[in-house]
Amino acid sequence: MPRSLQPGTKIVVIGGGVAGLASAALLADHGADVCVVDNGRRPGGRAGKLELADYPGFRWDTGPSWFLMPDAFEHFYQLLGTSIDQELTMTHLEPGYRLFPENDHPVDIPRGIEAVAQLAESFESGAGQKMREYLTLAGEVYEIACQRFLYTTFTTPAPFLHPIVIRRLGLLLQLLGKSLESWVNQNFNDTRLRQMLKYPAVFLSGEPRSIPALYHLMSHTDLVQGVRYPQGGFAAVINSLIRLCQQRGVTFRLRTSVQEITWEASRSKNPLRKAHATGVNAEERTPDGPRKIHLDADYVVSTVDLHHSEMDLLPAHLRTWNNKHFRRVNPGISAVLVMAGVTGSLPELEHHNLFFSHNWEVDFDQVRRPLQFRPGEDPVAHTPFSRSVYVSKTSATEHDVAPAGHENLFILLPVVSDPRLGHGNLHHQEASASVSYIQDQVIELISRRANIPDLRSRIVIAKTLGPADFLEQHHSFHGGAIGPAHTLVQSAFFRGAVRSSAVDNLFFAGATTRPGVGVPMCLISAENVLKAMTGDRTSGPRKSREQ
Known part of the structure; x- marks a missing residue:
């Protein structure tokens, strides 16, 4: 007892x-x-929360942003x-997020099995029914995980001996034995669908090829339960x-x-x-x-x-x-974070936005590859980083995070977990050369893929964080951003x-x-x-x- x-x-x-x-x-x-x-x-x-005396009216979250x-x-x-309703004022985001596939049109991602299935069918014949089955199974695995594998200290074998686990043991072992990448690929061919279903690996500080397929349960959280936003961030x-x-x-x-x-x-x-x-x-x-x-x-x-x-x-x-x-230990991914204030509106962006490279395996290689340079190379120009990027425009949902006539952007660009990549300018007078270079590259990428040609000139303030900041501020292992x-x-x-x-x-x-x-x-x-x-x-x- x-x-x-x-x-x-x-x-x-x-x-x-x-x-x-x-x-x-x-x-x-x-x-x-x-x-x-x-x-x-x-x-x-x-x-964290960032407010700047020299730029009143702007407010950024400097960490988690997906509820x-x-x-x-x-x-x-x-x-x-108490309850969520008593503690927080929540907004259900519709759409949940917007995808920017490289060399393709933006796609708004809805919520609910049927809505996502219809989207899948519009991309790939027969994918609608497969998506229904995929998300239904994700929901079942999610419930098993919550009831048996998350809220436990694993001091007894009881989590594994419950009838629901024994009944689905074959499936669970199959999902543990496959990668998320192979599980998604065997069900879908369209690149947009594959990337949408594989991206939750990043929430788990990993990459689709090394994360067990069991974690496809994450698609239940963003595509079925949906994405919410707490007012105040x-x-x-x-x-x-x-x-x-x-x-x-x-x-x-x-x-x-x-x-x-x-x-x-x-x-x-x-x-x-x-x-x-x-x-x-x-x-x-x-x-x-x-x-x-x-x-x-x-x-x-x-x-x-x-x-x-x-x-x-x-x-x-x-x-x-x-x-x-x-x-x-695999330290997971780190990140360069950019908190930017932009003048004018940005209707091209939703609250949550994901920019995916067509060949994003290269992006994951960049994040996994150890930080090393050959003699004679410019270390800044050869800094490895992902070209698949997350952008949050919280001013789409909350109006007091930016002054009137401005937008608030939070940009996360995955990089290798290595504090030698450097620090940003939030806690230091100037950002490291590599972090500054990455910031410039990601602004150019968003400008080009979202068709906002004057984005760079409209940025009135930008503060950055890099792997060295996570080490200095939070004693983070290898400067990792997530864990x-x-x-x-x-x-x-x-x-x-x-x-x-x-x-x-x-x-x-x-x-x-x-x-x-x-x-x-x-x-x-x-x-x-x-x-x-x-x-x-x-x-x-x-x-x-x-x-």
């Missing part, structure tokens, strides 16, 4: 991103005395006695999490960097658990200069990058994972565990642990920490207060 937390149990949460805030809210709701320690000026982590899996958000809020999501924390007495130590997790000899009967965490040592930035502090804790929850947690905050003998392990790729060996129970194997009261949450990357997964990882801490070994979402 799950046990309750003792009232007043002291818990330090390292990191104030989505996973940190969600963990803090859930644990405080169960009676714990929670303190969130974060290096930033405000909580949010990678889900998918609304059921995961709703369930999380219900655990805290993801900053509104962060504000709701902060509000829920404050209502439960969570305290925050901001501008404070954790230096180490302190420990003593283990109290556990498990011989593998060698230590017991006693709190954290940290450095707080004050007007009078840095100040060393110690925070006592009965439990520590680290929601920062797992590599940083293990390699920088723990001594070698207390690490679950060592350097040898991390050398084998480790969801390859077969980095999914489910193969992914970072919720609990340390060496420190009996140290827990992990966030994109680098189970179940994976993305805001909904971070909310689920917080629930899994609560489960692990209270001995709840069930699979599936916890019952909410109303249940």
Whole structure:
């Protein structure tokens, strides 16, 4: 039986991103005395917000921008006695997004199995029925995943022994044994359909050829459930999490960097658990200069990058994972982000826009290829990056993100996870040469493919982030933008565990642990920490207060 937390149990949460805030809210709701320690000026982590005093009226999200899996958000809020409708003002995007296939006309992507099937049939004879079957199966697999494989700590074999899993075991094994690329290709021939169904691999920080076909369930989230937008952007999501924390007495130590997790000899009967965490040592930035502090804790929850947690905050003998392990980890993709303010309207763009190269295998090769240059090469001109690009025009849906007569653009261009590629100009006076070059190239690409010939001259302000920024600001492994790729060996129970194997009261949450990357997964990882801490070994979402 799950046990309750003792009232007043002291818990330090390292990191104030989505996973940190969600963990803090859930644990405080169960009676714990929670303190969130974060290096930033405000909580949010990678889900940041940018406003510029010199350019009033512009506002950008600097991280997540696709609101998918609304059921995961709703369930999380219900655990805290509230709901999406009470916390956020949502807009259903119609169309969900616009595709810009290279050398072809733009395509608006609708929502719902039948609407998407009709679109597929217009592209390829017979593809309509195949799309109905593809999306129906994606929905079934999505439900199995939610009930058995996401909301679990994998401390027992129970998730695999449920009748629904046993009944569909052959199918699940087939999907695990194929790549998303091969699964899509065997069903569809049209390039536009193939790319539409393969692109969710990027949401999983990977590429279609290395992501298991099981993840075709992602098409259920964007094509069937549909794409939503919270008014205020993801900053509104962060504000709701902060509000829920404050209502439960969570305290925050901001501008404070954790230096180490302190420990003593283990109290556990498990011989593998060698230590017991006693709190954290940290450095707080004050007007009078840095100040060393110690925070006592009965439990520590680290929601920062797992590599940083293990390699920088723990001594070698207390690490679950060592350097040898991390050398084998696929860090996933990184990105160059461009936050641009544009004068005049941009009717050519929808809220979400995807620009796909016809031969996008080359794009994924660029993102996967290690950063190296031959002698005599211009390192800037030979910087590898993808020519398949994501552009968000949030001003299409929310009018106060840009001054009157202007548009707001958020551009994500995938690049290799390597901080040597450089930094942007958001946290530095000037961007690195490679990041500046990529920014110029992506503006030219959007201008040409969306037929906006004067786009460059209309940009009044642009701020950028690069892989080095993700490392500097968030201790991101290899400067990755999202988290480790969801390859077969980095999914489910193969992914970072919720609990340390060496420190009996140290827990992990966030994109680098189970179940994976993305805001909904971070909310689920917080629930899994609560489960692990209270001995709840069930699979599936916890019952909410109303249940």
